[in-house]
Amino acid sequence: MSNTAPALKEWPLWEVFIRSKQGLEHKHCGSLHAADARQALQMARDVYTRRQEGVSIWVVPSAQITASEPDDKAEFFEPMGDKIYRHPTFYEIPDEVGHM
Amino acid sequence: MYTQAMDIPDGQPAALKPVPKDINAAEAELQKRFDARIDADGRIEPQDWMPEAYRKTLVRQISQHAHSEIVGMLPEGNWISRAPSLKRKAILIAKVQDEGGHGLYLYSAAETLGTSRDQMFDALHTGKAKYSSIFNYPTLNWADVGVIGWLVDGAAIMNQIPLCRCSYGPYARAMVRVCKEESFHQRQGYESLLQMMKGTQAQKDMVQDAVNRWWWKCLAMFGPPDADSPNSAQGMRWGIKRLTNDELRQKFVDATVPQAQVLGVTLPDPELKWNEERGHWDFGAIDWDEFWNTVNGNGPCNKERLATRVKAWNDGAWLRDGALAHEAKQRARTMKEAA
Numbered sequence: 001m002s003n004t005a006p007a008l009k010e011w012p013l014w015e016v017f018i019r020s021k022q023g024l025e026h027k028h029c030g031s032l033h034a035a036d037a038r039q040a041l042q043m044a045r046d047v048y049t050r051r052q053e054g055v056s057i058w059v060v061p062s063a064q065i066t067a068s069e070p071d072d073k074a075e076f077f078e079p080m081g082d083k084i085y086r087h088p089t090f091y092e093i094p095d096e097v098g099h100m
Numbered sequence: 101m102y103t104q105a106m107d108i109p110d111g112q113p114a115a116l117k118p119v120p121k122d123i124n125a126a127e128a129e130l131q132k133r134f135d136a137r138i139d140a141d142g143r144i145e146p147q148d149w150m151p152e153a154y155r156k157t158l159v160r161q162i163s164q165h166a167h168s169e170i171v172g173m174l175p176e177g178n179w180i181s182r183a184p185s186l187k188r189k190a191i192l193i194a195k196v197q198d199e200g201g202h203g204l205y206l207y208s209a210a211e212t213l214g215t216s217r218d219q220m221f222d223a224l225h226t227g228k229a230k231y232s233s234i235f236n237y238p239t240l241n242w243a244d245v246g247v248i249g250w251l252v253d254g255a256a257i258m259n260q261i262p263l264c265r266c267s268y269g270p271y272a273r274a275m276v277r278v279c280k281e282e283s284f285h286q287r288q289g290y291e292s293l294l295q296m297m298k299g300t301q302a303q304k305d306m307v308q309d310a311v312n313r314w315w316w317k318c319l320a321m322f323g324p325p326d327a328d329s330p331n332s333a334q335g336m337r338w339g340i341k342r343l344t345n346d347e348l349r350q351k352f353v354d355a356t357v358p359q360a361q362v363l364g365v366t367l368p369d370p371e372l373k374w375n376e377e378r379g380h381w382d383f384g385a386i387d388w389d390e391f392w393n394t395v396n397g398n399g400p401c402n403k404e405r406l407a408t409r410v411k412a413w414n415d416g417a418w419l420r421d422g423a424l425a426h427e428a429k430q431r432a433r434t435m436k437e438a439a
Contacts, residue, residue, distance in 0.1 A: 010218050011424065013211070030274075031208045033217060035423035036430065047201050050194075051281075070147035 013062040014040040016047075018054035026058050034059075138339050143269045146212040154338055157331075158268050159213050161340065163220045166206035168232035170224075171405055173199045175239040176248060184242060191288050192245065198285065202278045209270040225410050233391065234321050236399030243296060243303075243310035249289015251311070251318045251356065257282050258352045259322065267339030290359065297364050304364075311360070312368040319383070320391040322349040328388075353381050 011033040017026040029048050034040035040059040048054070068076055084090050093100055130149040137144065144150055173196050180196065183189035207217055223229035234252055239245060260282065263275040296303045323329060323345040335341035343351075353372075360367050371384035393399065 009424070010216060011420065030205060031211075032204060035420075036427040039423060046197075047204050050197065050201065067147065070149075 011035050014044075014059045015062050015065060016040075016044040017058040017060070018044075018048060019056040020054055022055055026056065029053075031062060138267055138337075141339065142267075143272070144267055145269045153334075154340075155213050157335065157338070157340065158271065159210055159215050162206055162210040162213070162271055162274075163215065163223070164230050164232075166203045166210060166220065167224045167229055168235065169199050169203035169206060171231045171235045171409060173203075174405055174408055175235055175237075175401075176245060178239060179242065179245050182242070183245075188292065191292075195249070195285050195288065198281050202281070205274040205277055206271075209268075209274045212270045221413065225406070225413060227397070227406060230395065232321065233394045233399060234317055235405060236394050236402045237314075237317060238401055240313075241306055241310070243293070243306040244314070246289045246292040246296065246307070247310040247314045249285050249287075250293060250359070251289075251314050252321070253282055253285040253289060254356065255318045255321045255352050257286060258348050258355070262342035262348075265339075265342055271340075290363070293363055293365075307363075308365050311365050315368050316386060319349055319353070320386050320388070322346075322352065324388065324391075350380055353383050357381050 012035075013031055014034055014037075015031050016029055018029045019026045032040065032043050032047055034043050037059060041057055044057050044059055049057070080086075131151060134144070134148075134150060134154075144154075176192060176199075177196050180189060180192050183192050207220060210220060211217060220229070224231070234255075239248065257279060260275050260279050264272055264279060266272040266275065293307050296307050326332060326344045326346045329345055332341060332344055336344070357367065357372070369384045371382060373382045375382045394402070397403075
């Protein structure tokens, strides 16, 4: 059954970010195809918030996202590995000081 | 879910990356790191290196899963206009819409592996890709809709819960979302059958008849016995599969027998018997010839389902093209105004 009509081309891909409630940040929740931003918003509403999962939606063209290189993971992130003095637990404080 | 567009930062073609001098040594090192991560029960994300066979297996499994959700809308969609009450109609519309959503989550997950939506649709529409054979059987009456929710979705949940721990991140995340929503599907089906079982003898007979027709097909949904599924071991090794076909099937039978008792129906298997020693229900032999016959395209509804799906896709072409044309026109207009 190869009578499928060829489309002009695929609708572009969008990344969807949802704020689940007032006071929380928008969080990446998935992606979808849509012809333009307005349609992407409406589809994100239908695909990702059918059960009131959100109060606000951002859509971003996927092609606009720049990601860090997986090959550079080590040199990119590891320099922070030995800087334990950036954490509060690095510092010994006498018990009698109480909570600090 | 991450997307394949994030694989290549800044629009740099992947081919421009420097080629390692000794490809085999580099590959062996990558394979070693991949295996170590799998052994540590870690997750693989789209940007990570993965063996080609792992990628191919996932593309096949996730796209088949997506196709199943989309084709699965058809047998139930037929009943939306025939639902016995406004309440049942609203519930059924919500359920069918969920199935469409599940298909979309899964297509997105598969796309992170480098396949395109159009490629997957093409594979489905030309009959190259498989989908769950359960949808190649007809829904003869309203009781079938309840039984699909209870048994077909029940079997699907059994299969999908372990997939929430799948080693491939985007697939696992899609499954978490699907499982949350699928629970409503099973409960609404069971509750609708409970209602029918409080009705007339004719209604009770309808439920029993539907259970009789669907039971064995649901058991076959878990796939061939472990002894006959050579790919299972590899899937388990990769952390894609967490439980074997037979383990999942047994879990489903054990969970369903007490539900059938509460509902007041019998399951059509004279060999169904509690095995004290095993602590499980024993059950009879599945007709695998019938299963393979349906998988290979000769079930009662294979042709009809595919034809309906292809027609829907072709009939929607003007809308897909029109939306793109509209976007291009709007963009051109905005640029002209800005100039």
